[in-house]
Amino acid sequence: MLNRAELPGALYTAEQSRALDRTAIEQFGIPGFRLMQRAGHAAFVELMAHWPGLRRLTVAVGSGNNGGDGLIMAGLARQQGLEVQVLVVRDHFEDGLQGEALSAWQWAQAVGVELTRWQPGLKLQGEVLVDALLGTGLTGPVRGESAELIAQLNRSTRPVLAVDIPSGLCSDTGRVLGVAVRADLTLTFIALKQGLLTHEGVDHCGQVLFDSLMLPDEVYEEVAMSAFRTDRDDLAKLLPPRRRSSHKGQFGHVMVVGGDHGMGGAALMAAEAAARSGAGLVSLATRPEHVTAALTRAPEVMVAGVNSGQDIQPLLARPDVLVVGPGLGQSAWADQLLQQALNTGLPLVLDADALNLLAHRNLAGREHDWILTPHPGEAARMLGWETHEVQQDRFAAVRALQARFGGTVVLKGAGSLSCDGDAVHLCSAGNPGMACGGMGDVLSGIIGALRAQRLSAVDAARAGVYAHARAADLCAADQGERGLLATDLIARVRRVLSSLD
Template sequence: MKTYNALIEPASLSHKIYAADEVRQHEPQAAKQAHLNMYELMERAGHAAFRQLLASFPTCRRVLVLCGHGNNGGDGFVFARLANEAGMEVCLVATGDSQKYSADTRQAQQKWQSSGGKTHSWPLSLANHDVIVDALLGTGIKGQVRAPYRDIIAALNQQTIPVLSVDLPSGLHADTGVPCGIAVNATITITFVGIKQGLVTGAGKQHCGKLSFNALGITQSFSQLATPTALLASADRLPALPPRPLNTHKGSFGRLLCIGGNQGMHGAIRLSAEAALRSGAGLVKVLCHPESHALVAEGLPELMLAAASDDIEPLLNWASCIVIGPGLGQDNWARTLFDALLKYQMRAEKPMLIDADGLNLLAPPGPSTLPKNCILTPHPGEAGRLLEQSTADIQSDRYQAITSLTEHYQSVVILKGAGSLVSSTQQVFVLEEGNPGMASGGMGDLLSGIVGGLMAQGMDTANSALTGACIHARAGDLCAEKQGQRGMIASDLIPFIRELVNR
């Protein structure tokens, strides 16, 4: 698989992710190049939002539209007019300072009034509506959400009526996905021109609900002007793994050494090793604590166990790549292995993945530099320890966190969590797939094994991390589709992993 390359930028704008400033800066020029003015673009946004309503809530007859005084509110005025013209019962609430309306928003307001629409003020009952349209706050929010928007959003989040957010859920920071004190919990969000990076990872995924995208007809011009910060990735958009030559043998697909499984923690390294075998690794050997041998090997005769020895260099020489960390622990046994491996790798530089307690041993005051060809797979807590930050700090800007980790350790990084991020020195990717059912013990161990199995077969570290993360996430979704999210455990994913690597 040395010729395999998943790190190919997709052509579609719907796969690219942008910082909010990048969208704001280039949107007017992109519209101009497409022979549109900004009001015409606002009309298109309102039409797109109305079509989304019809597609998602076909039985909707009574709609409440909440408009702020920014251009997001202008989109809401257009939407309300279209719903009114379609014969729906429309209640529009205008909030904020009308003196701050842009010329485009004022034009949209006047057309709403000319169509016979009436404007109401807050407070107003949120009941007796089929859908609520959130067009309160856009990407320009700075600081914490203030009244009256704070009170409206709080009231929205207390009711059960579906909410359609226009461009992004009001109160959500467009770049980080963190609520600015409070943010709307949308059922569906339709975003325009470019997908904002805060909508696809961390808390942003929860607040957005289902995410829809419409480029408003300026795809070509906007793509030429704006630079994405990341790309969306999914198993469907990766190239298939190449077919295996007929004249191959087990040694052709690598020798993976998995190091971990301290006393009482045998399950983690067993999951990693089995996932590696099911991902196609030719030979997998486990170096675990002697008291874990029987439990690691039980029921899986294809798995090899390393004999206990004070000198692990012959074992490291045997391996073509290494996974260390699952169930490793942080005692003297673990630290001795970790230090010996890093010393060896400084000269050998074999592909290596560090996970779990391997990351805890790496964290300060651990070594600040790593050999080449490393992959780190932290969850937010482990990332915080590596960067000497809190978990909340990591979650407050996941893009900055993974960039810092990639630059500091000069390694490929998978930052796990909702909307997992994969970063190399070339590009940042955000996973579209994965689900809350995967928040259970052992899921990260599976990921390490899949990535290790791909490295064993000759895939480079950047592609192994991206491909492995996508396969892992999709396997979780396939499992959830068949058996549900609740009660999912890591070993449930193994049959789906094998299915996916053979597609």
């Protein structure tokens, strides 16, 4: 049985989650009210585990099934002798209840739960606040009293537990619909909703826990999932231990191309990350002015100074994978180097200015074996969108990028996504300390090294994204997030990819 601290690998949309619920009820004969009781009980157990000395509880409930879960919690709290304040946002709340939510209210009422009509200025009495106001069915912005109550919950300094999803958050995209609860803990049920782990979802969910409510595995076999979540187990499967007889020729040769004037460090970080990520050989093609510095910092990297596309051409016969873009710039020199790389037909990892050059050229890429790694701003330029359009539905954006440019696309950001056209993979690791220059350069080197070690493009992308984010989490755990540098990750990545952390 899955521990609540362990998130499942399958991610679902709201509609798919409802389909799982219907399947459990209609095909497997599990009464809906029993599922609601399980949800309320699971949330109450988690509440008491996190706040064991709790004496007073405030529960904000709506008239849907999410509110029914909250009413079950309130009834259980009342039975345990807690003082319980249950808030509703309109008069005649009971008139809007039906189905399982009505059954939950009838049960809660029987054990002594009373309702309080919320009004602006009403004091929140609980030491912990429970958000069971709005569920996954929300489609438009939160308005009126619900929005005002959410704002009051957010102004409180008391901890908040969100039932299934923070009210006001889109469970499909992680976008805030007007206003959303900022929870300290979110316990989600039956299906892990994809929006909890990306975009603004990561700011509003706090710690995310999961409970399947004891649904049989056969229920999940009946409903397609939306995306996959990459974790440590995936990394171990993709990178088994090396044989004792291994040699460098078996682990590929990565060449990093980039480092225009004033940006040599970007290309060097990518090369060093590739070397630390297990590539058999790593070379660097950069401006001649950067050769000495590169050799001084990373003598294991073979460095060549190139002044033009003609200079790099003879070097391109040796590598197995090219990483193009770190510090590349958008000059004529950069354009020539990118064109030569495209002409090789080798597997490519394209980042930074290589992506900007692609956007300017409007190149479709179905014939290329490449991995593209844009951040939201670069993705917007590539698609001709605004950055906020990319962010408001990152799943749609990564699929649109892949449909237009082919290959595999990594859309970086909170909850980075990798897509090869068949599946989307989400990385839930990582932290805000990664919001600094050079992180993308290190990532491109990691992905390039994994591609050179004969991982498929999508596996190299998703494993590289996870290893990069996990290394950042380990660094932050040691010394904090603020002031984290991209180069801090490089030694940790080595340990992550060796399954030592």
